[in-house]
Amino acid sequence: EAGVAQSPRYKIIEKRQSVAFWCNPISGHATLYWYQQILGQGPKLLIQFQNNGVVDDSQLPKDRFSAERLKGVDSTLKIQPAKLEDSAVYLCASSLYGGRDTEAFFGQGTRLTVV
Amino acid sequence: GDSVTQMEGPVTLSEEAFLTINCTYTATGYPSLFWYVQYPGEGLQLLLKATKADDKGSNKGFEATYRKETTSFHLEKGSVQVSDSAVYFCALYSGAGSYQLTFGKGTKLSVIP
Numbered sequence: 001e002a003g004v005a006q007s008p009r010y011k012i013i014e015k016r017q018s019v020a021f022w023c024n025p026i027s028g029h030a031t032l033y034w035y036q037q038i039l040g041q042g043p044k045l046l047i048q049f050q051n052n053g054v055v056d057d058s059q060l061p062k063d064r065f066s067a068e069r070l071k072g073v074d075s076t077l078k079i080q081p082a083k084l085e086d087s088a089v090y091l092c093a094s095s096l097y098g099g100r101d102t103e104a105f106f107g108q109g110t111r112l113t114v115v
Numbered sequence: 116g117d118s119v120t121q122m123e124g125p126v127t128l129s130e131e132a133f134l135t136i137n138c139t140y141t142a143t144g145y146p147s148l149f150w151y152v153q154y155p156g157e158g159l160q161l162l163l164k165a166t167k168a169d170d171k172g173s174n175k176g177f178e179a180t181y182r183k184e185t186t187s188f189h190l191e192k193g194s195v196q197v198s199d200s201a202v203y204f205c206a207l208y209s210g211a212g213s214y215q216l217t218f219g220k221g222t223k224l225s226v227i228p
Binding site: 003004033040041042043044045048056091093100101103104105106107108109 | 119146147151156157158159160161164166204206208209215216218219220221
């Protein structure tokens with residue numbers, strides 16, 4: 001089965017520019033997550049979708065970050081304007097459902113460098 | 116809030132050595148516990164999990180036992196191989212009003228021949 005697809009793999013932008021990341025989850029997975037992984041730290045959840053509804057976005061910096069999941073499938077994460085501290089790997093993951101026993105499958109991530 | 120603490124790395128071992136990576140947690144209720152692994156150039160993938168106290172998760176020679184009394188979930192392997200070189204993340208899912216996986220900072224393991 002195909003895994004979680006993310007693009008682009010790498011992105012370098014200047015501060016105050018905008019950037020968008022794309023994620024295609026595993027087919028049939030209702031739950032989609034976006035995580036931010038800063039170098040040397042574990043992934044931190046930014047937003048979780050159940051189908052096309054937001055379940056948890058408590059740690060999403062909403063003044064600059066936005067995310068959507070159209071038709072409950074693909075998702076995009078946008079940063080506008082970017083700051084230096086946004087440099088990180090952005091991970092997308094999906095699971096069949098969002099329960100405590102479910103396995104989350106991760107994409108390879110997008111490495112963002114803000115200069 | 117929920118948190119996971121795992122031993123600082125990096126850890127360097129010789130092939131066939133015994134591996135322990137310590138992980139302790141703080142959580143509301145009774146969490147499910149996971150170990151994820153990230154091989155170089157790849158995404159995170161689930162290594163093993165345990166969903167209740169005294170459960171033992173195992174996969175690819177790795178084991179971890181859910182210890183409620185010590186709030187721990189230490190990862191062990193009796194004989195590591197070069198191919199085990201990766202970053203290992205301990206994580207929990209509390210399910211008590213929280214919908215997210217909470218990760219530790221990760222431990223980088225390097226196995227030398």
